[in-house]
Amino acid sequence: MTTAQEVVSYAKSKLNQKVTVPTNPYGGQCVAFIDHIVQHFSDKNLAYTNAIDCLKKAKSQGLEVIYNNPNDVNLIPKSGDFFVMSSVASDGVDYGHIGVVVSADTRGMTTLEQNIDGYSDNNRNGINDQLEIGGGGYVRNNKRSYAGVTGWFRLPYDNKTGAINHNGEIYSSLTTHFNPNVMYSNLSKGVTGYSRMTIDRIVIHHNMTTDKNIAMQTWYESSKNWTSAHYEIADNEIWGCVGEQYSAFHSGDSTMNRRSIGIEHVNSTGAPGWKISEASYKSSAKLIVDICKRYKIPIDAKHIIPHKQVSATECPGGIDMNKLIKMAQDLSKGVTTTTKPAAKPTTFRVKVSVTDLNIRKSPSLKAGKNGVVKPGVYTITETKSADGYEWGKLKSGAGWIALKYTSKL
Ligand SMILES: [Zn+2]
Known part of the structure; x- marks a missing residue:
């Protein structure tokens, strides 16, 4: 089973090496490094394509391709994705450039890339390695903004659920957006005795606002509100806010905060109903299944609890807990039944x-x-x-x- 983490650690194992593929005579090209990884983990290949054409190539091979939209600052690649960018060579041709995303946030990404400079003379013979058969560069760590990035593609991971490491914080791989602001957690200054316990509860909240940004802003350390949550659900968006390995301040009870993951939901209607959308129910159920699977938490009313069960509050407003738990249960059963037909030929x-x-x-x-x-x-x-x-x-x-x-x- 291939996961994004496996792709990143495999890419890291190639650091300072020249990675080649037999189909590319020009040695350690940026594409050869990525082609090597793609071939290692799948039956696809980039087969001697210029980096600039790799999104097209990936799409033609049935891989998931996401085109960058500079107007959507929150649209960012995930760890394990392969970014493609424009890069004009000294002969004036845009051959492009490609690399592996190690981690990413709205400001930029840390990457592993081969042949970053376009000029290298690793064998010190005075000739640009790019112009030599078997030339090219070595795999290096790098950091980039999204300038020139046209998009990214990813391998077909067998299991889309699981944990991912985002800048050292653990989130569900279902997370679609990451809020880069520092939020309250047991890491915050002045907080003691909030260390994480075994995670065995999920606490459900509503934001009491229909604006997800207003909701999330109240959790920033800069807001001085001393509240936070691990996730924010807004229709099809799952926002990572506080890493799961840290306690967030959401339930009003320190022990519960230490043993639980808090999921907040933006409202689709205001007072008095404080409802959430169907899309939010779906995203939330998906996330609950993933969290429960990873921490081996039973999906039931004892473990998935409304905020008001922990402390005196009306939260989670109009969220129908029975409905949400039932959706998560059905989804988790659906997952097991669809994986059942093991009669498929083993390849x-x-x-x-x-x-x-x-x-x-x-x-x-x-x-x-x-x-x-x-x-x-x-x-x-x-x-x-x-x-x-x-x-x-x-x-x-x-x-x-x-x-x-x-x-x-
Ligand atoms: Zn709440």
């Missing part, structure tokens, strides 16, 4: 490093040849034993290869 990927591995029309040494496979990563959809070999059927339909000469990924 796996192998790496071919040799250059003369024959493709056979059928799984036998006597079968006719259908060329050779190039070094790279291939998906095997079926296996058979014959003539003393274990054979694997190539997903491309080209034929069968002897798995003895490959390594399983």
Whole structure:
């Protein structure tokens, strides 16, 4: 199972190395680094594409592509995404540039990139490595703003739920936006004795406003309100506010704050109803399922509780707790039933490093040849034993290869 964290840690393991792919003769190009990662984790590839064309290429391969919108400052990539930007080379051509996003906020991102400079002379022969076969640069850490960034794409993660690390803070990977302001938590100055306990409760709140920004502003340390929450739900948006590993100040009870995650919801109507939208119910149910799964919290009324059960308040206003819990329960059951059909053929990927591995029309040494496979990563959809070999059927339909000469990924 591939997760964004795996992609980032794999990319980090390549730091200070020249990463290449057999299909790119120009060595350590920025694209070669990303192509290598894409091939390592999937059966897709960028196959000798200029960086500037990688969004198009990713889209044509069925990968999720997000185009940057400079007017939407909150639209930012996630950890594990591959950003693509415009970059004009010395010959005046915009070949673009590409890298891996390690973390991102509204101001910019930390990245891992190969061949950042466009000029390098790592073998010190006085010739720009870019112009040499097998040239290129090395993988380095970098920081960037979003200037010139045209968009980003991501691999098809098998499981969209799970935790992500955003600038050192733990959030659900369902988080769509991150609020970059410092909010109240047990890290705040003057706070003692608020350390985190085992998380076994989710406390549900409403904002008492239909404006999510006004709601979130009240949690900033600068507001001096001494309140905060981990998440803000606003229709289809799930805002990360306080990392889950920290206590937020939302329930009015210090022990409950230490053992719970607080989810706030923007209202769709004002007093006296204080309702929330259907979209907010859906986002909230999704988030609840993800949190409960990760902390092994039962999805029931004992563990998903309204604020007013903890302290004297009308919160969470018009939020129907029974409805929300039922939606989360149904969703979590739906997740388990859709993953049930395990009768699907088991496919796996192998790496071919040799250059003369024959493709056979059928799984036998006597079968006719259908060329050779190039070094790279291939998906095997079926296996058979014959003539003393274990054979694997190539997903491309080209034929069968002897798995003895490959390594399983
Ligand atoms: Zn509340």
